Amino acid sequence: MSKSAIEGPVPFGQRVPGIVLFVFAIIFGIGSWNIEYSFSSDPLGPTAFPLLLAGILAVLSLWQIAVPGPQVSWPQGRLLLKIVVLLALCFLTASTYPVLGFPVSTFILCVGVALMFEASLRNAVISGVGNAAFWYFIFTILLDIPLPLGSVFGG
Amino acid sequence: MSLDYLWTGFETALIWYNLLFGLAGCFLGTIVGALPAIGPINGIALLLPLLYTFGVPAESTLIMLAGIYYGAEYGGRISSILINVPGDAGAVMTALDGNPLARQGKAAEALAISGLSSFTGGILAVIGLAIFAPLLGKIAIGFGPAEYFVLMVFAFATLGSMVGDQPVKTLIGCAIGLMGATMGIDPTSGAYRFTFDVPELNDGIEFIVLVIGLFSVSEVLTMLEHTHHGTLQPIKVNKGFPSWSLIKFCIPSTLRASVIGFIVGVLPGTGASVSSAIAYTTEKRLLDSKGTFGKGDFRGLAAPEAANNAAAGGAFVPMLTLGVPGSGTTAVMLGALMLYNIQPGPQLFVEHPELGGGLIASMFIGNILLLLMNLPMVQLFVRILQIPNWLLIPGILVLSFLGIYSTYQDVFSIYLMLGIGVLGYLARKAGFDLAPIILGFVLGKVAETNLRNALALSGGELGILFSSTICIILWVMAAAIAVMPFYIKRRQRKQAEAEARAGTA
Structure with a gap:
């Protein structure tokens, strides 16, 4: 694992999660307050419980800001890039899934991910073909759950 | 007290397909437990949509998912012992003495002793579950909405004080x-x-989407940090089997740890990892006069393994009878039952004897199967341990996509899963455990409904939450358990000071 470049205490960075949570609690609270409803058969109604939770989270996150706990190391550099690429690959796979179909999009996803886990090109292709074939077999033949073959292939 | 439900249970568990689901669950569980990359909660998250989409009945689903859970507690020891990397959270303590033993050339004995103590812990926990679940159910039958709501508060208090530091x-x-x-x-x-x-959100976040996002996508993202570790080289397993005197040597520790594990498992929110840590430290305190613990003491290996298996069994007690899961993994199983519109609670053993009884009976059978699988067949799992990440991780991702897509048939759910996965990853990086999120999610609707019903009964009067004896007992227990960590910390500090003084003397 690459050592993060941060040296010494980073007081503010550690408080970021707490601050984000506090802001979220406030937004959630406002959202709860503004839930529209005409009638509820119980005295609390649909707003009280979310409001209570928003209040609890607000208090807890203030506590978290005050006492942030051990240092957090956020992904940086190469790791951050890898994460972004992996997610982009996932979103791309998801959005092209109905068009390219299961076998092709799975192949692309697996080759990409395998390469990110330091497979050689040969092994990445093995992973792509292997995973596509294996899961296609499990789903369509064993479980009888149809998978899209892709509209570009007329599937 | 009648154990009649167990007969119904065995009838259910012995149906051929339930035996098959149980066997498959135990087998997959051992694999999932042995693979350091994934634990039982990931395994269950990945498998649940398949079982659900395929229309597997609720009791069979529960039998298989439970098999994965307690099977993983067996499998986790394999990688702890052979590669010094715990296969799942419950097996962290197992590595402390297990790995030194393997390095001393006693891998076979270590695997056998830990397998036997896993079995002992597992079986004792099932017996405990069979006895205590209906008893607790009887107590809980008088619970009204107010009691249930306070019970949830108690569950969150235990969770807060027992899980994590x-x-x-x-x-x-x-x-x-x-x-x-x-x-x-x-x-x-x-x-x-x-x-x-967004019309897709009218039913809220789908449970399966949340679980896969949190426990599969975020797991894959976390694993990106360890891409260059290469393949794991397990220590070669020698031929051998522990002598009877060695087994006898470990029995007291195993039994004590089983009891501790079961009790910790029953407490809401605390599962295998907490129990094995408590069992190990207890044994160390009781027995470690010569300082052998941590250097390859068989008792230090037997104790955490018995405890984590006992905890896995114990965690089912509150989950089945109160609808309050005893661990993150049982929370996922509770959510799974809710998908089938089954709300576990005191009536479960009356209304669905095939479910509660079937599960318990299948756990008896499953533990025996696991012992057989984990003693002679251990080499097979060692082989599986060596599956390279470039094959395994794309597979996990594909299965995540397929699970969501085959259940909901829309791409929006996949986007949501990925988004939740990113949030889960960030939360983990910031030092948050994900199990409490799933517990909160699973209990959320029940907690709110009970709170609102209680106040509807009292006409908005908050006093109803403090009116009955059960409520007050639960409040007191919640308060006691909430202050416990502060008390323990103080004691530990005092102890450390005392040890430091003894060390200098």
Whole structure:
């Protein structure tokens, strides 16, 4: 694992999660307050419980800001890039899934991910073909759950 | 007290397909437990949509998912012992003495002793479950909505004080989970809550989407940090089997640890990892006069393994009888039952004897199968341990996509899963445990419904939450358990000071 470049205490960075949570609690609270409803058969109604939770989270996150706990190391550099690429690959796979179909999009996803886990090109292709074939077999033949073959292939 | 439900249970568990689901669950569980990359909660998250989409009946689903859970507690020891990397959270303590033993050339004995103590812990826990679940169910039958709501408060208090070393983070996790559960149309008033005019969110976040996002996608992202570790080289397993005197040597530790594990498992929110840590430290304190613990003491290996298996069994007690899961993994199973519109609770053994009884009976059978699988067949799992990440991780991702897509047939759910995965990853990086989120989510609707029903009964009077004896007992227990960590910390500090003084003397 690459050592993060941060040296010494980073007081503010550690408080970021707490601050984000506090802001979220406030937004959630406002959202709860503004839930529209005409009638509820119980005295609390649909707003009280979310409001209570928003209040609890607000208090807890203030506590978290005050006492942030051990240092957090956020992904940086190469790791951050890898994460972004992996997610982009996932979103791309998801959005092209109905068009390219299961076998092709799975192949692309697996080759990409395998390469990110330091497979050689040969092994990445093995992973792509292997995973596509294996899961296609499990789903369509064993479980009888149809998978899209892709509209570009007329599937 | 009648154990009649167990007969129904065995009838259910012995149906051929339930035996098959149980066997498959135990087998997959051992694999999932042995693979350091994934634990039982990931395995269950990945498998649940398949079982659900395929229309597997509720009791068979529960039998298989439970098999994965307690099977993983067997499998986790394999990688702890042979590669010094715990296969799952419950097996962290197992590595302390297990790995030194393997390096001394006693891998076979270590695997056998830990297998036997896993079995002992597992079987004793099932017996405990069979006895205590109906008993607890009887007590809980008098619970009204107010009692249930306070019970949830108690559950969150235990969770906060027992899980992890940062109670505030655990509680924040619970709160986030509870908030997530409020999304969707409110059944009582018909109000749209946090749906953002997205019709897909009218039913709230689908449980399967949340579970796969949190426990599969975020796991894959976390694993990106360890890409260059290469393949794991397990220590070669010698031929051998522990002598009877060695087995006898470990029996007291195994039995003590089983009891500790079961009790810890029953407590809501605390599972295998907490129990094995407590069992190990207890044994170390009791027995380690010569300082052999941590250097390859068989008792230090037997104790955590017995405890984590016993905890896995114990965790089912509150989950089945109160509807309050005893661990993150049982929380996922509770959510799974809710998908089938089954709300576990005191009536479960009356209304669904095939479910509660079937599960318990299948756990008897499953533990025996696991012992057989884990003693002679251990080499097979060692082989599986060596599956390279470039094959395994794409497979996990494909299965995540397929699970969501085959259940909901829409791409929006996949986007949501990925988004939740990113949030889960960030939360983990910030030091948050994900299990409390899932517990909060699973309990959210129940907690809110009970609170609102209680106040509807009392006409809005909050006093109803403090009116009955059970409520007051639960409040007191919640308060006691909430202050416990502070007390323990003080004692530990005093002990450390005393040890430091003894060390200098």
